[in-house]
Amino acid sequence: MKFAIVYLLTSWVLLTNSVHAESLVLRVGYDDYCPYTCANGPQKGFVIDILNHILAPRGMKIEPVIASWPRIKSMAKKGSLDLILPVNQLETKELGIQRTQQSVGSSEAAYFVHKDSSWAFKGIESLKSQMIGTIQGYTYPAPLSTWLADPQHKKMQIILASDQGNQRQIKMLASARVSVVPSERLVFWYMAHTLSLAHNFKEAGVLEMPRDLAQFYIGVATKQQPLAQDLLKWLDQGLEDIKRNRKLDDILKIYGLGPS
Template identity: 25%
Template sequence: MESETQPFSPAPARVRIPVWCLLWCLLALVASACPVRAQERVVVVSDSWMPYNGTPGSKREGYAVEILRAVFERRGFSVEYREVPLKRAVQDVRSGRADILIGVTPDELPDFIFPKTSLGRSDLCFFTMDAKWRFIGPESLQSVVTGFVHGHNYPQWFLEDVRRHPGRFHALHGEDAFARMLAMLAEGRIQAIPGSRAVVEYYVQRADLAGKVFLAGCSGEDARELFFGLSPANMPRSRRLAGILDQGMYTLRNTGQLNHLLIKYGLKDWIEVPQGTAGPGRN
């Protein structure tokens, strides 16, 4: 009886997978199992107060906003800037819903955290359409109707004068209050407006009123340094952010980047940098 012969079947060939391919697959599996860490966000709020801060997302957000972006974005943070009324901005930062408020002083908000480095200097000056009128002290306001923005920080003597003689003052409210106040000055409805020289001169240029609105004088006693105010709701984080701001401002100033940024707004550095200045320590 003939034996049955089985057909010959060759053994399957081994597929050799390159080592680099195995490593790539392993890394892909690990990456998919470990989510990427979200970028830390810094929320900045203020009412519009150019040239410090203006319309979010515009080509001219304000030099204070541009400072924040330059400092924090190079450290890996994302900066979200929101324009909100001043009262709400203070509440949002105080409660921790936002991190940074632009253009305040430790005297105004003593519970806030502040960096050591200022963001500018604000002097109280008065402007008018009358080239002959001069501000030489509080008594100068007796002969004019003066506009002011409700909620903005004015010296105590000015607020007391408003309280005692409300008929000589006109309060404006809202996000565009300063621009409307300048328009009232141009229309002759008020005769004087107070404000930081940098702020008023910026709005005068934008309103095409240069040569028509005059600087009538400044109150030297009321000049003050302005700062970024950080939230007291999370002090360790705010102190860390304040340290980053100090270090970042030092770098911007001493590399010339700050002056380059300020030129865009027709400004120059408010602090003269001495030669050989040491930088602030890291927090």
Template identity: 25%
Template structure:
């Protein structure tokens, strides 16, 4: 009788865990074109599509909340959302987030200036010390630029809440340069009718892997395992690349 009761209880626990995890609530930066944004009131973007397809394959429903990036991080830290995408791996974030192992996207971080800017750069960030830079609040730009910002390299640092507002500061001459994922800044500039008004400084800062991560407030080890398998399969069968081609053709 005891064995039967133990079996029933264990099955209930397994079932309740699955029911709890069937709907995953994730946060992502709003207005990040072409990765996560609203178009005609509908969520769209490269990473929105990748995340939805990966979790569908893994057997879960996803509810994506698009919001300012600083709020995304705060929500994940407090556990009011289950996870967040896409973000770089940092020591600070690993204190409150459990990262998936499968890379969601590799982002090429570069610096951008207005088309008539005379700023020159050969890869040495020290050359840019006399310039003002616009960044997005609570955003990591990878080890090199994060370290330069922490050390106070730039003349002034101006924070914005989104890619669009940061780009507008550059276009208005309020900052000399901005860092960004290349596709995001040019897609955002296109929506503002200003793609011809900016240019990229060469070389890029660095290529950085970016991930989906889950709050440490709850155990998502099973979800993470199934998600990693699903995303790896998408890369293997070509569906991952097809999503990128859809938006970047």
């Protein structure tokens, strides 16, 4: 892959003008965060579909690198990935990487419980009576993040690796192994429906997301700056175009999302 990049770094003008050039394969890192990015099944995730729609006309392909989120972030920080997705603003600062200006989604989160539970979120201290299911390496907003990091609260958590972690914690909530799951709403409900378990759950409170966590972007992690700058330009142009021409609606419909 590196020899192709070295060769193509001298050919950006050709690529920009859509003149014939060798195909560039980009290493794209993500975890199982369906429907944004899906590790299993026929669908790859709507962010991957968006990415392919933008890159394919330029003769570029992606090489998926699917692993736990902590490992994906570590690879991005080292520059062994070209792209990482979806990422929020706080994560791009943490990793020291650039991101698109155009977002690929808005994040809303909630506290999920079993439908028979009488618990409701009434401030952070109300979590003390619960067993919380969390995902290793995920960024939770304050004050929840501070509460989870407190050593006194570790015994009240079951922390799962992010590879299949979202599906596992949904199954654990259904079987009462955990009593509360703080999660991104779209991911939770999509996976719960996929597992045919959605009828078991309800939302027990809103998990407020600050601005630096509320939007998802495509992170550009490559250390090759000519490539990084072109990718940022192409991706932002492509995202703007598919939102304007409503191609995004067509992609989202595949996942049962977007306007009806």
